[in-house]
Amino acid sequence: MEMKIADGTVVGIDYALHLGDGKVVDASEPGEPLTYLHGGGQIVPGLEAALVGLGAGDKKQVVVAPAEGYGEHDPQGVQEVPRGAFPPGFQPEAGMELTAEGEDSEPVPFVVKELRLESVVIDLNHPLAGKTLHFDVAVRAVRQATEDEQAHGHAHGPDGHGHEH
16 A cells, blocks of 8 residues: 555655745755655645645645745844854855854854944844745655654654764
8 A cells, every 4th residue: 555645654755945936946956855754843834734645756836835834034033243243254244144053052043134334134034934935846755654763753764874863
């Protein structure tokens, strides 16, 4: 019996993402599908929900509203920080995607919006926040997750562990 996508399955998809203009902003590498544990919250909720019930070989175009994607753009995520907050000698440029260290050493990605004389305007929103996402998806593989994968909450790839715990 052919496996269908549901919570607790490991899914491999080829995907391309554009923002409505057909210009691809993100895509899986040819021959290297994105592998994820369905129900693990590893892909945006709107895409995850749309893939339920599909099987290997199925293709689908999915349009995901911002609320089901990377969230609405939060104006409070746009902040002005002193130039001194950046490492000495570092020249931030508008459009740069950088990562700061959060309070618990967790990575906090942000985008440089604007350079001012004494400060830099940064945006902590995900670059795709507030955007409607258009996915072209082809399902390559669906299998039952192992107990290990279920316990860890993510897929381990075709050859077991690919990372250290």
